[in-house]
Amino acid sequence: MGLIVQKFGGSSVADAEGLKRVAARIVATKKAGNQVVVVVSAMGDTTDELIDLANQVSPIPPGRELDMLLTAGERISMALLAIAINNLGFEALSFTGSQAGVITDSTHGKARIIDVTPGRIREAIDAGSIAIVAGFQGISQDTNDITTLGRGGSDTTAVALAAALEADVCEIYTDVDGIFSADPRAIPAARKLKTVTYEEMLELAAAGAKVLHLRCVEYARRFKLPIHVRSSFSPLEGTWVVENHPEGGTMEQAIIAGVAHDKSEAKVTIVGVPDRTGVAARIFQALADNDLNIDMIVQNVSAAATGLTDISFTLPKADGAEATTVLKKIQGEVGFASIQYDDTIGKLSLVGAGMRSHPGVTATFFAAMAEAGVNIEMISTSEIRISVIVREGDLERAAQAAHTAFGLDSDQNEAVVYGGTGR
Ligand code: ADP
Ligand code: ASP
Ligand code: MG
Secondary structure, eight states: OOEEEEEEOGGGGSSHHHHHHHHHHHHHHHHTTOEEEEEEOOSTTHHHHHHHHHHHHOSSOOHHHHHHHHHHHHHHHHHHHHHHHHHTTOOEEEEOTTTTTEEEOSOTTSOOEEEEOOHHHHHHHHTTOEEEEETTEEEETTTOOEEEOOTTTHHHHHHHHHHHTTOSEEEEEESSSSOBSSOTTTOTTOOBOSEEEHHHHHHHHHTTOTTSOHHHHHHHHHHTOOEEEEESSSOOOOEEEESSOOTTOOHHHHHOOEEEEEOOEEEEEEEEEEOOTTHHHHHHHHHHHTTOOOOOEEEOOOBTTTTEEEEEEEEEGGGHHHHHHHHHHHHHHHTOOEEEEEOOEEEEEEEOGGGGTOTTHHHHHHHHHHHTTOOOOEEEEETTEEEEEEEGGGHHHHHHHHHHHTTOOOSSOOOOOOSOOOO
């Protein structure tokens, strides 16, 4: 007997049929003698639909109210799932994030979990019930207001609860059979990975592979908690996210884990920045003070004649308008000429722990881009990742070219997409 935390994503509980299928799966785990805690997302595209509604009544909905609205999505699915399980003759109790003890800071829309105090969950499972917890939400320690953890945050609820309850495993059920060498929705030849390391998955998630929320991977690594990503639509074994690949992994697996592509970022270029000490600090401090996260940064060499340079950076499109406003406020003080905003870019990343010890990966990657006729606008690297910014229209072709160049294409037709709209 063990304690298993299972998380079901929105496409797994998109309708009544989905809820019943998931309920049966949960009951099977319980029948096998386990204590079961379930984290559930909002049904289908509910969260997107609620955001659209909010935007129809106001162009800038207040963060507190938007969080209150969005958390309703998970309350609907948790109660329906508990009802479906009760109908199968098993006791299930649903809990909001706040009732489950998910304590966060007060940053609406992207709150961080500070503590998890799952007393009521422990009581429920010790009494033989199945506990169903609303994902993606918590309560702020300072303000007592309801918060959300950022898009895709139910994964993080699941891992945080699993860590707090010292669960044996956290199972993330989704609409594909595991973690693949590329997004199966875009690259049909993607191959399913048996294992991926925390380190590789952190890079993939940060690079836009939304199969796992970035912070859930950080959490799992900190607590050495194994994550099993698998499909709620098939019985197949999925992908294990672990500390190290087991001995005897294949060569490809050792060098490159996969590629990730991301259309959610925009590029801001600050033109004609005086090349003086402290200027970059002033610019990025102003952005940080407004909780704006920056991804890639490139600064050109300044032109000798003018002493001026350009600084480009990328950030989530959703933060683009606010970043531009913040920069305009400091334009006079910093003395730059203008701001350019471009939201038709795409980011392609190649990730693999084997990059450390295999020279030539960069050369192969750039040769593949050249052969595919893809122009590269920005580059950034870590020890185990290369990311490039390209035109948005070139992105999927570039991803396919890199995937093929590193021998990742699979001939098994395993990249099955069971549900979801990819939204
Ligand atoms: P859920 O609703 O279950 O949380 P998500 O839509 O958040 O599901 O995440 C699953 C989706 O992630 C898949 O449908 C797939 O399109 C996408 N994805 C992106 N990169 C990968 C990858 N490397 N492996 C698997 N899925 C990926
Ligand atoms: N429902 C939330 C979202 O769509 C959280 C999640 O699904 O993980 O982002
Ligand atoms: Mg998700």
